[in-house]
Amino acid sequence: MVKLVGKKKIFVAVFISGNGSNLKSLIKNFKNNPKIKISLVISNNFKAYGLIYAKKNKINYKVVKYKNKRNAENIILKLLKKNNIGIICLAGYMKILSKYFIVKFNKPILNIHPSLLPKYKGLNTHYRVIKNKEIFSGCTIHLVTPSLDSGKIIAQKKIRIKKKDNHHTLGKRILKIEHSLYWKTIKKFVSSL
Ligand code: GRF
Numbered sequence: 453m454v455k456l457v458g459k460k461k462i463f464v465a466v467f468i469s470g471n472g473s474n475l476k477s478l479i480k481n482f483k484n485n486p487k488i489k490i491s492l493v494i495s496n497n498f499k500a501y502g503l504i505y506a507k508k509n510k511i512n513y514k515v516v517k518y519k520n521k522r523n524a525e526n527i528i529l530k531l532l533k534k535n536n537i538g539i540i541c542l543a544g545y546m547k548i549l550s551k552y553f554i555v556k557f558n559k560p561i562l563n564i565h566p567s568l569l570p571k572y573k574g575l576n577t578h579y580r581v582i583k584n585k586e587i588f589s590g591c592t593i594h595l596v597t598p599s600l601d602s603g604k605i606i607a608q609k610k611i612r613i614k615k616k617d618n619h620h621t622l623g624k625r626i627l628k629i630e631h632s633l634y635w636k637t638i639k640k641f642v643s644s645l
Contacts, residue, residue: 462538462642465492465531467545472502473627474543474564474634479509481635488642492535494528496547518547525553532557541638542596551598561596562641563603564634566626568610569594573601578619578626589613589622591630593637607637 464482466475475493482488493506493513506513514531518524524547532540542549542563554561567577569592581589590610595603609629613622 461486462488462645463491463536464488464638465494465535465537465540466490467494467540467542468500468502469495469497469546470500470502470544472500472505472544474630475502476505477631478541478543478635478638479505479511482638483509485639488639492531492537494531494545496524496545502544521547521550522552525550525556529553529556539638539642540596541634543634548600549596549598554596554598560641560645562593562606562638563596563601564630565592565594565601566623566630568592568608569601569605576619578623581613582617582619582622586613589626591626591633593634606641607633609633 466478468475479490482490490511493503493511495503495513495515496518498515503513503515512535516524516527538559540557540559540561542561549561565573565577567573567581568588568590572580578589588610590608592605593607594601594605597603611625611629
């Protein structure tokens with residue numbers, strides 16, 4: 453992996469597919485940050501609500517459809533290069549990045565996942581957590597590797613599940629902690645590079 457040298461400003465690309473509440477929080481928390489700039493938003497979905505935050509904040513964004521995965525990834529790789537992107541942060545991106553993409557990009561890719569990894573990889577985490585009567589859940593930020601939700605864990609925040617929680621209420625509470633954990637973790641991570 454390429455080392456990011458010196459105290460240069462890092463340009464971040466955020467990948468989204470849906471609501472984009474994490475994107476919203478990242479934009480807000482990195483506004484006027486001298487070292488970190490959210491400068492590109494990528495989505496595979498024209499209807500992703502989160503694109504509104506890119507538009508509102510005049511952040512360059514691009515929707516790349518996945519008719520053919522390799523073509524889509526090559527288009528994205530070009531955009532990343534053109535925009536001098538140093539880190540990708542996945543925030544609800546519903547496409548799995550291939551090994552080809554990860555190797556070609558050759559810089560850090562972070563993801564936020566709404567469970568205490570390595571438990572509950574994949575989708576419908578809150579539903580499965582409630583069904584299994586877990587006592588704790590939370591969210592995890594990890595490095596992205598070709599294997600789903602399995603890269604090195606960078607940060608984790610745990611909360612106790614309430615007796616009256618269902619998957620909606622739990623999901624809402626976890627999303628809230630995601631919003632504060634993600635930007636703080638990125639900030640720390642960038643200063644460690
Ligand atoms: C979050 O729960 C995140 O952990 C998961 O997808 C969800 C995205 O939410 N990967 P949002 O689009 O940021 O609101």
